[in-house]
Amino acid sequence: MISGGGTGGHIFPAVAIADELKSRHPEADFLFVGARDKMEMEKVPQAGYPIEGLWISGIQRKLSLDNLSFPFKLLSSLRKSGKLIRKFKPDLVIGTGGFASGPLLWVAAQKGIPTLIQEQNSFPGITNRLLAKKVNTICVAYEGLEKWFPKEKIVLSGNPLRKGLEKALPADASTKESLKLQPQWPTLLILGGSLGAGRINQLISELIPSLAKMELNLIWQCGKLYYDKLKERHHDLPEHFKLQAFITNMPEAYQASDLVISRAGANTLSELAVVAKATILIPSPNVAEDHQTKNAQALSSKKAAILFKEEGEAKQLLQEIESLVKQSEKRRALENNIRALALPQASSTIVGEIEKLISHA
Numbered sequence: 001m002i003s004g005g006g007t008g009g010h011i012f013p014a015v016a017i018a019d020e021l022k023s024r025h026p027e028a029d030f031l032f033v034g035a036r037d038k039m040e041m042e043k044v045p046q047a048g049y050p051i052e053g054l055w056i057s058g059i060q061r062k063l064s065l066d067n068l069s070f071p072f073k074l075l076s077s078l079r080k081s082g083k084l085i086r087k088f089k090p091d092l093v094i095g096t097g098g099f100a101s102g103p104l105l106w107v108a109a110q111k112g113i114p115t116l117i118q119e120q121n122s123f124p125g126i127t128n129r130l131l132a133k134k135v136n137t138i139c140v141a142y143e144g145l146e147k148w149f150p151k152e153k154i155v156l157s158g159n160p161l162r163k164g165l166e167k168a169l170p171a172d173a174s175t176k177e178s179l180k181l182q183p184q185w186p187t188l189l190i191l192g193g194s195l196g197a198g199r200i201n202q203l204i205s206e207l208i209p210s211l212a213k214m215e216l217n218l219i220w221q222c223g224k225l226y227y228d229k230l231k232e233r234h235h236d237l238p239e240h241f242k243l244q245a246f247i248t249n250m251p252e253a254y255q256a257s258d259l260v261i262s263r264a265g266a267n268t269l270s271e272l273a274v275v276a277k278a279t280i281l282i283p284s285p286n287v288a289e290d291h292q293t294k295n296a297q298a299l300s301s302k303k304a305a306i307l308f309k310e311e312g313e314a315k316q317l318l319q320e321i322e323s324l325v326k327q328s329e330k331r332r333a334l335e336n337n338i339r340a341l342a343l344p345q346a347s348s349t350i351v352g353e354i355e356k357l358i359s360h361a
Contacts, residue, residue, distance in 0.1 A: 001030075001031050001032075001033060001084070001085070001088060001090040001092075001093045001094070001104065001108070002014050002017065002018055002030065002031075002032050002033070002049075002093075002094045002095075002096070003032065003033040003034065003093070003094070003095050003096070003098070003100050003101035003104045003105065004034075004040070004094075004095060004096030004097055004098050004100075004101055004118075005034040005035055005038050005039065005040030005044075005098040005099075005100055005101075006035060006038050006039075006040070006097075006098040006099060006100075007039070007098070007193075007195075007265075008039070008043070008193070008265075008267070009097075009120055009193075009265045009266060009267050009268075010040075010096050010097045010098040010101075010120070011039065011040045011043050011044065011096075011098075012160070012162055012267055013096045013118055013120060013159055013160040013267060014032065014040075014044075014094070014096040015043070015044065015047045015049070016160030016161060016162060016163075016346075016347050017094060017096070017118070017160055017347060017350055017351065017354075018030055018032075018047075018049060019047075019163070019347070020160070020347035020348060020350070020351045021351050021354065024351060024355075029088075030049050030050070031049075031050055031051070031052065031084070031088050031090070032044045032049050032050065032051040032052070033051065033052050033053075033054060033081070033084060033100055033101075033104045034051050034052075034053055034054070034098075034100050035053065035054055035056050035057065035098065035099050035100040036053035036054065036055055036056075037053075038098075038100075040098075040100075041053055052080075052084055053100075054076070054077040054080055054081065054099075054100045054103060054104075055073050055076045055077060055080075056073050056074065056076075056077040056099045056100050056102075056103060057073060057099055074103065077100070077102075077103035077104075078103045078106070078107060080103075081103045081104045081106075081107040081108075082107050084104075085104075085107055085108060085111065085113070090108070090113060091113075091114070091358050091361065092113065092114045092115070092116065092354055092357055092358055092361075093105055093108035093113055093114070093115050093116075094115075094116050094117070094118070094354070095115070095116075095117040095118070095127070095128070095131065095135075096117070096118045096120070097117075097118070097119065097120065097125050097127055097128055098125075098127065099127065101117070101127055101128075101131075102127045102130065102131065105117065105131050105134070105135060106131065106134060109131070109134035109135055110134075114136050114357040114358060114360075114361050115131075115134070115135040115136050115137075116135060116136060116137040116138075116139065116350070116353060116354060116357060117131055117132075117135050117137075117138050117139070118138075118139045118140075118157070118159075118160070118350060119138060119139070119140045119141065119145065119149075120141055120159050120265075120266030120267055120270075121141070121142070121266045121291045121294070121295055122141075122142040122144075122145075122266075122291070122294050122295050122298045123289055123290075123291040123294040123295075124145060124148045124149070125289075125291070126289070129148055129149075132148065132149045132150060132153070133150065135153070136153065136357055137153055137155060137353050137357060138150075138153045138154050138155070139155045139156075139157040139346075139349070139350045139353060140154055140155070140156055140157065141156075141157070141158050141159045141266060141270060141343070141346070142298060143156060155349070155350075155353055156343070157343065157346045157349040157350050157353070158270060158342075158343025158344070158345070158346035158349070159266055159267050159269075159270035159343075159346050160267075160346045160347040160350065161267075161270060161271055161274060161344065161346065161347065162250060162271070164250070164251035165250070165251055165254070165271055165274055165275060165344075169251060169254045169255040169275045170255075170276075171186070171187065171255065171256065171257060171258045172255045172256065175252060175255045175256045176217065176256050179219075179242065179252070179256055180239055180240070181217040181219075181240045181242075181256060182215070182217055182240050185215045185216055185217050185240070186215075186216060186217070186258035186259065186325055187216070187217035187218070187219060187256050187257045187258050187259075188211070188216055188217065188218050188219070188257070188258070188259055188260070188261065188321065188325075189219045189221075189253055189254070189256075189257035189259070189260045189261070189262075189277075190204055190218070190219065190220040190221060190222070190260075190261050190262075191221055191247075191260060191261070191262040191263065191268060192221060192222065192223055192262075192263055193223070193263045193265055193268070193284075195223050195224075195225060196221070196222050196223010196224065196225050196226045196227075196245075197223065197263055197282070197284065198226065199282070199310045200261065200263070200282055201222050201223070201226050201230060203282075203314050203317050204220060204261070205230060205233065205234070206314040207314050207317065207318050207321075208234055208237070208241075210318055211241075211318075211321070212237075212238060212241070214322070214325060215325075216325060217240045217241070217242075217256075218240070218241040218242065219242045219244070219247070219253055219256065219257065220241070220242065220243045220244065221244050221245075221246060221247045221253075222243060222244070222245065223245060223246070224245040224246060227243070227244075227245035230243060231243060250271070254271070254275045254277065257277060258277075258278070258331065259277065259278045259279070259280070259321075259324050259325070259331060260272060260277045260278070260279045260280070261279070261280045261282065261317075261321075262279055262280075262281060262282070263281070263282060263283060263284055263292060264281045264282075264283035264284070264292040264293070264295045264296040264299075265292060265295070266291075266295055269281075269295055269299060269305075270342075270343070270346070272305075272338060273304075273338045273339065273341045273342035273343075274342045274343075274344045276335045276336075276338055276339035276342070277335065277338070278324055278330070278331040278332075278334035278335050278338075279299075279305045279306070279334065279338065280305070280306045280308050280317070280320055280321070280324075281295075281296040281299065281300070281305045281306065281307055281308065282308050282309075282310055282312075283295065283296040283307075283310070284310070285310055299338065299341070302337060302340075302341065303333070303334070303337050304334065304337040304338040304340070304341055305334065305338060306320055306324075306334070308320060
């Protein structure tokens with residue numbers, strides 16, 4: 001059984017782990033558990049796996065009437081988790097973070113079923129921190145997490161990657177040409193996470209006239225919430241500027257790109273390290289415990305990325321872009337430094353730990 005959801009950052013690692021398990025053990029049965037009405041209820045079946053939903057959500061940081069229902073949701077989810085475990089009889093239960101993984105992993109651990117959690121961030125989420133003493137193994141993507149997790153349970157694995165990103169993807173002129181980009185120009189890739197990022201879109205929107213004057217291609221993933229409004233505002237973009245709600249072929253996008261502007265979600269950072277791209281990170285301040293800023297600081301402190309605060313002005317961002325476009329040696333230094341942090345075999349490492357737990361059960 002596998003649980004992880006709420007955002008793509010929890011769902012994609014869960015699916016990647018399942019895919020690796022399935023490739024090694026084709027006869028295995030899988031059941032995902034998610035939170036009702038969250039994106040995992042759509043994304044997991046699309047990946048080919050069954051999923052059950054729990055009535056669960058997090059506690060709001062601000063005073064909210066929704067918090068009054070949390071105890072009832074938690075009790076409901078613990079009961080349903082118990083029923084699902086009794087019916088499915090899992091050999092092992094895996095959690096990749098998100099609200100639904102808490103009740104499921106808690107019940108599994110209480111029943112003595114082997115359990116493993118995977119933490120994507122440099123600052124662990126509250127669900128995994130609460131589960132740390134209960135589970136058997138904790139796979140992490142960053143060093144230095146002993147302050148939150150028992151040292152003897154930690155395995156440095158990295159974050160599981162989506163298919164096609166197991167090796168570095170240098171910028172490729174033929175890929176640019178197939179996307180109707182200028183093959184001889186550098187390409188800037190904009191990533192705002194699976195839902196898009198309002199502030200990044202605002203900054204790029206302000207900079208479109210300046211960027212259009214440069215010898216530069218643009219692939220801009222803006223998110224479906226922002227696409228229609230941006231399409232209307234920028235209806236006359238040049239052919240080598242591509243505005244998209246969502247990029248389905250990320251390996252192709254990476255292969256066409258020379259530099260990236262991105263949020264600092266843990267899985268995106270793991271992908272950027274493996275494909276070795278010069279990156280400007282604009283972390284979201286609106287995520288739990290500001291973990292994106294901590295992720296970005298972990299890279300910028302090693303000169304593996306440029307940290308740009310969300311409140312920064314568009315003209316300052318333009319200066320950073322121009323610097324990377326004009327100074328290829330600066331790009332190369334960032335590429336080399338982020339490549340040194342890559343852990344491309346994460347799925348394989350995690351599944352190895354899963355096999356150990358099952359064999360010792």
